[in-house]
Amino acid sequence: MTHVYKKMASPVGELTLVAGAQGLAAILWENDDPTRVPLGEMTEDEHNAVLSDTAKQLRDYFDGRLEKFSVALDFTGTDFQKEVWNALLTIPFGETRSYAQIARQIGKPLAVRAVGAANGRNPISIIAPCHRVIGANGKLTGFAGGIEAKAYLLALESRQSALDFTGFSREMRTVN
Numbered sequence: 532m533t534h535v536y537k538k539m540a541s542p543v544g545e546l547t548l549v550a551g552a553q554g555l556a557a558i559l560w561e562n563d564d565p566t567r568v569p570l571g572e573m574t575e576d577e578h579n580a581v582l583s584d585t586a587k588q589l590r591d592y593f594d595g596r597l598e599k600f601s602v603a604l605d606f607t608g609t610d611f612q613k614e615v616w617n618a619l620l621t622i623p624f625g626e627t628r629s630y631a632q633i634a635r636q637i638g639k640p641l642a643v644r645a646v647g648a649a650n651g652r653n654p655i656s657i658i659a660p661c662h663r664v665i666g667a668n669g670k671l672t673g674f675a676g677g678i679e680a681k682a683y684l685l686a687l688e689s690r691q692s693a694l695d696f697t698g699f700s701r702e703m704r705t706v707n
């Protein structure tokens with residue numbers, strides 16, 4: 532299946548929005564590993580309705596005007612991955628969960644590492660909020676967009692008064 536894509540600027544770098552037959556299939560990071568989300572052939576389409584709506588909702592999110600996305604999603608993955616990704620969609624704005632909490636939520640409490648692997652392959656970053664999943668000790672863990680982007684998104688959602696991306700990332704480097 533051919534996917535269509537559109538690029539957009541954001542406070543966390545250039546994002547590539549990808550649509551499939553059923554809706555949004557991926558949000559890829561500027562320096563994303565090309566093997567993380569295998570999509571096959573893609574064609575640029577600046578006027579695709581799903582991509583335009585996604586870009587508008589993301590702009591509203593980054594501007595602090597949107598907490599819940601309403602774009603149709605087109606997840607492609609294993610049944611287990613889809614279970615994990617659907618669990619991500621239940622994490623409320625401004626809250627976090629651990630990998631163990633997600634594993635318990637999907638009824639597989641011993642699958643913590645598998646949940647982590649599925650979380651790392653989440654194709655629809657930000658909207659399926661994998662950035663809201665942190666280590667059991669409360670520390671930020673791996674993120675396809677980078678730890679600095681994860682920290683930025685969490686700060687944005689917690690409505691911290693100091694959303695200076697550079698300052699926040701320097702602070703995070705000293706913690707990890």
